[in-house]
Amino acid sequence: xxxxxxxxxxxxxxxxxxxxxxxxxxxxxxxxxxxxxxxxxxxxxxxxxxxxxxxxxxxxxxxxxxxxxxxxxxxxxxxxxxxxxxxxxxxxxxxxxxxxxxxxxxxxxxxxxxxxxxxxxxxxxxxxxxxxxxxxxxxxxx
Amino acid sequence: xxxxxxxxxxxxxxxxxxxxxxxxxxxxxxxxxxxxxxxxxxxxxxxxxxxxxxxxxxxxxxxxxxxxxxxxxxxxxxxxxxxxxxxxxxxxxxxxxxxxxxxxxxxxxxxxxxxxxxxxxxxxxxxxxxxxxxxxxxxxxx
Amino acid sequence: xxxxxxxxxxxxxxxxxxxxxxxxxxxxxxxxxxxxxxxxxxxxxxxxxxxxxxxxxxxxxxxxxxxxxxxxxxxxxxxxxxxxxxxxxxxxxxxxxxxxxxxxxxxxxxxxxxxxxxxxxxxxxxxxxxxxxxxxxxxxxx
Amino acid sequence: xxxxxxxxxxxxxxxxxxxxxxxxxxxxxxxxxxxxxxxxxxxxxxxxxxxxxxxxxxxxxxxxxxxxxxxxxxxxxxxxxxxxxxxxxxxxxxxxxxxxxxxxxxxxxxxxxxxxxxxxxxxxxxxxxxxxxxxxxxxxxx
Numbered sequence: 001x002x003x004x005x006x007x008x009x010x011x012x013x014x015x016x017x018x019x020x021x022x023x024x025x026x027x028x029x030x031x032x033x034x035x036x037x038x039x040x041x042x043x044x045x046x047x048x049x050x051x052x053x054x055x056x057x058x059x060x061x062x063x064x065x066x067x068x069x070x071x072x073x074x075x076x077x078x079x080x081x082x083x084x085x086x087x088x089x090x091x092x093x094x095x096x097x098x099x100x101x102x103x104x105x106x107x108x109x110x111x112x113x114x115x116x117x118x119x120x121x122x123x124x125x126x127x128x129x130x131x132x133x134x135x136x137x138x139x140x141x142x
Numbered sequence: 143x144x145x146x147x148x149x150x151x152x153x154x155x156x157x158x159x160x161x162x163x164x165x166x167x168x169x170x171x172x173x174x175x176x177x178x179x180x181x182x183x184x185x186x187x188x189x190x191x192x193x194x195x196x197x198x199x200x201x202x203x204x205x206x207x208x209x210x211x212x213x214x215x216x217x218x219x220x221x222x223x224x225x226x227x228x229x230x231x232x233x234x235x236x237x238x239x240x241x242x243x244x245x246x247x248x249x250x251x252x253x254x255x256x257x258x259x260x261x262x263x264x265x266x267x268x269x270x271x272x273x274x275x276x277x278x279x280x281x282x283x284x
Numbered sequence: 285x286x287x288x289x290x291x292x293x294x295x296x297x298x299x300x301x302x303x304x305x306x307x308x309x310x311x312x313x314x315x316x317x318x319x320x321x322x323x324x325x326x327x328x329x330x331x332x333x334x335x336x337x338x339x340x341x342x343x344x345x346x347x348x349x350x351x352x353x354x355x356x357x358x359x360x361x362x363x364x365x366x367x368x369x370x371x372x373x374x375x376x377x378x379x380x381x382x383x384x385x386x387x388x389x390x391x392x393x394x395x396x397x398x399x400x401x402x403x404x405x406x407x408x409x410x411x412x413x414x415x416x417x418x419x420x421x422x423x424x425x426x
Numbered sequence: 427x428x429x430x431x432x433x434x435x436x437x438x439x440x441x442x443x444x445x446x447x448x449x450x451x452x453x454x455x456x457x458x459x460x461x462x463x464x465x466x467x468x469x470x471x472x473x474x475x476x477x478x479x480x481x482x483x484x485x486x487x488x489x490x491x492x493x494x495x496x497x498x499x500x501x502x503x504x505x506x507x508x509x510x511x512x513x514x515x516x517x518x519x520x521x522x523x524x525x526x527x528x529x530x531x532x533x534x535x536x537x538x539x540x541x542x543x544x545x546x547x548x549x550x551x552x553x554x555x556x557x558x559x560x561x562x563x564x565x566x567x568x
Contacts, residue, residue, distance in 0.1 A: 014463065014482075015308050015456050019192065019301035019356055020258065021477070025201045026175075026299055029168040030441050037440065037499070050161065051447070051497055056440075059167045061283075063205035069258060071477055072303055073463070116162065116211060141203075156321065156340075157314050157452055159445035161498055163335070166441050172299050179298065179357070193305070193355055198298075213335055214445055215321070303476065304542065309485045310459075313452040334445065343451045345567075347489035353542060400446065400495060425487075 003094065005079045005133070006042060008035040012074045022069035029062070032093050032105050035078035048122045055119060057089060057109040065141040068102040076102070083134040084126070087111070087118065092138055104139045145236065147221045147275070148184060150177035154216045164211035171204070174235050174247050177220035190264045197261060199231060199251040207283040210244040218244070225276040226268070229253070229260065234280055246281045287378065289363045289417070290326060292319035296358045306353035313346070316377050316389050319362035332406045339403060341373060341393040349425040352386040360386070367418040368410070371395070371402065376422055388423045429520065431505045431559070432468060434461040438500045448495035455488070458519050458531050461504035474548045481545060483515060483535040491567040494528040502528070509560040510552070513537070513544065518564055530565045 010031060018024040036057070040046055050056045070076055079094045087110055095103035111121045121129075152173060160166040178199070182188055192198045212218055221236045229252055237245035253263045263271075294315060302308040320341070324330055334340045354360055363378045371394055379387035395405045405413075436457060444450040462483070466472055476482045496502055505520045513536055521529035537547045547555075 011460075011463070013456060013460055014302060015310055015459055017303035018298060019303070019305045020198055020200075020256065021303045022258070024299050025204070026168050026171040029171070030439060033168075033441055034437075034439055037437070046499060049499075051499065056162055058162075059208055061205065061207045062167070063203065065203045066201055073472060073475075073477065114162065116164070153318075153321070155314060155318055156444060157317055157450050160440060161443035161445070161447045163445045168441055172297060175299055176295075176297055179295070188357060191357075193357065215330060215333075215335065304482055304484075304540065306542070309488070310452050310455040313455070317452075340446055342446075343492055345489065345491045346451070347487065349487045350485055398446065400448070 003079045005081050006039050007080070008038040008078045009075060010034060010078075012070055012072050012076060014072050017072050022071050025064070025066060028064055028066075028095065028103055028105065031076065031078055031095065032091070032107060035080050035093060036091060036107075039080055039082070043128045045125055045128060048125050050114060053122070054114045055111050055122065056114070058112040058116065060088070060108045060110055062105065062107040064103065064105040066103055068097070068100060070097045070102055081134055081138060082129065082132050084129040087120065089121070089129070094138065101140075104141050106139065106142070145221045147223050148181050149222065150180040150220045151217060152176060152220075154212055154214050154218060156214050159214050164213050167206070167208060170206055170208075170237065170245055170247065173218065173220055173237065174233070174249060177222050177235060178233060178249075181222055181224070185270045187267055187270060190267050192256060195264070196256045197253050197264065198256070200254040200258065202230070202250045202252055204247065204249040206245065206247040208245055210239070210242060212239045212244055223276055223280060224271065224274050226271040229262065231263070231271070236280065243282075246283050248281065248284070287363045289365050290323050291364070292322040292362045293359060294318060294362075296354055296356050296360060298356050301356050306355050309348070309350060312348055312350075312379065312387055312389065315360065315362055315379065316375070316391060319364050319377060320375060320391075323364055323366070327412045329409055329412060332409050334398060337406070338398045339395050339406065340398070342396040342400065344372070344392045344394055346389065346391040348387065348389040350387055352381070352384060354381045354386055365418055365422060366413065366416050368413040371404065373405070373413070378422065385424075388425050390423065390426070429505045431507050432465050433506070434464040434504045435501060436460060436504075438496055438498050438502060440498050443498050448497050451490070451492060454490055454492075454521065454529055454531065457502065457504055457521065458517070458533060461506050461519060462517060462533075465506055465508070469554045471551055471554060474551050476540060479548070480540045481537050481548070482540070484538040484542065486514070486534045486536060488531065488533040490529065490531040492529055494523070494526060496523045496528055507560055507564060508555065508558050510555045513546065515547070515555070520564065527566075530567050532565065532568070
């Protein structure tokens with residue numbers, strides 16, 4: 001699969017599976033979080049986030065659609081797109097196992113300081129967001 | 143707080159917190175799962191679920207709204223309501239810390255066997271669902 | 285089973301299981317941590333620990349012996365004993381499923397402040413430790 | 427740092443941290459498990475493990491020494507050595523953050539089938555083990 005978007009690859013860990021022999025659903029949120037962090041590093045934004053800065057992206061809302069399972073040792077690829085809407089940051093994720101889209105997700109964030117008070121994202125962060133590509137029809141479940 | 147609905151109480155564990163000093167978002171899904179299991183036990187349905195039966199409730203979709211944080215040692219109460227729509231089972235959750243609603247969630251399930259093949263819920267399960275109360279306006283974010 | 289010691293009961297969550305159908309080993313550390321916290325609450329020590337105080341019990345070393353598995357919905361009971369050795373606090377745990385001892389563990393701690401600097405435990409904490417009973421031969425694997 | 431041994435690199439995830447701002451101890455067990463899996467893949471042994479085979483390495487005992495903390499976004503390197511003692515497989519781990527050894531661990535395993543019955547490791551696995559290097563004095567805490 002090769003969607004024209006940032007992506008992050010990871011193996012499913014054994015500890016990520018559950019008694020049904022598949023990845024437990026709560027772990028997909030960790031995969032999405034790891035993909036956001038990898039995207040920030042790829043865009044030179046690590047310095048704008050805790051612990052390098054006093055800011056984090058707090059989560060206001062998320063939703064996840066599970067279409068197919070995956071399991072231990074599977075290589076999953078998380079594609080990600082991001083856009084800004086005022087102070088809110090939207091991320092969308094399409095997770096693939098090989099050629100197959102197995103999961104879709106979206107998360108809604110606001111930047112906060114380490115006291116959890118909402119703050120304006122740093123200019124460096126805003127500059128990057130302006131250059132990101134967003135496709136409204138990316139997620140088939142929305 | 144006392145909503146007229148099934149509820150499940152639990153303390154936030156230290157391992158549930160993150161570096162912002164609050165409960166990491168992925169753990170709310172575990173709290174909701176624990177509440178579903180507690181509800182099944184309270185309704186005498188434990189026997190209809192793995193490992194006592196070959197059935198589990200697979201998760202198709204969920205969404206979560208975070209309104210306020212909670213942290214280590216907080217006592218949180220998960221209120222839950224459930225209804226059936228054909229083969230789909232809907233759960234909604236309102237999570238409180240003291241008098242304050244801090245989180246809302248909904249999850250959508252289908253019963254599957256241990257090969258993950260969708261199956262009809264057992265009669266015992268369907269009977270219970272018929273007697274559950276559902277309030278359409280329960281979640282303020284929907 | 286009824287060992288003459290503090291104990292903490294909890295159900296194994298579905299998310300605690302792995303693809304072998306049993307509780308994944310890393311979760312036993314969470315059960316031990318929850319048992320320590322329950323012990324602190326039972327001894328009126330919650331106020332001596334973060335977030336109510338600026339102190340936590342940092343972990344220096346632990347070991348765990350797995351004798352038998354457990355799985356989803358099992359009720360496990362964590363027995364715990366604790367003693368002080370200078371600035372170090374030793375905990376030992378015997379975990380039961382019904383009448384059967386399935387796991388043994390020990391953890392070694394030192395009190396630290398929120399900057400992770402070792403500190404002397406509060407007098408209230410030391411007073412409690414003096415009254416705790418310790419049986420040298422409690423763990424069969426040591 | 428460059429110990430002459432197999433190693434596995436990974437970033438500390440945000441979800442791995444706790445309210446003290448450091449990696450929660452239970453996650454080190456996941457890092458060690460990931461390192462074992464990476465070692466198996468590097469030695470062409472993935473096919474000898476579930477889900478590609480009906481075997482897994484069950485955990486009998488482990489111990490972990492924490493010497494220094496690490497936190498979100500840190501790059502940690504897990505060095506690993508392994509040896510066989512009859513049916514038992516010993517792994518040792520030295521975890522580094524930069525030049526500093528922050529954690530040591532050892533885990534003791536036995537091969538089991540998917541019913542958790544102990545089995546003899548596959549010849550392919552035994553052949554690899556014979557060629558692994560083991561340094562008795564590797565861990566400073568033992």
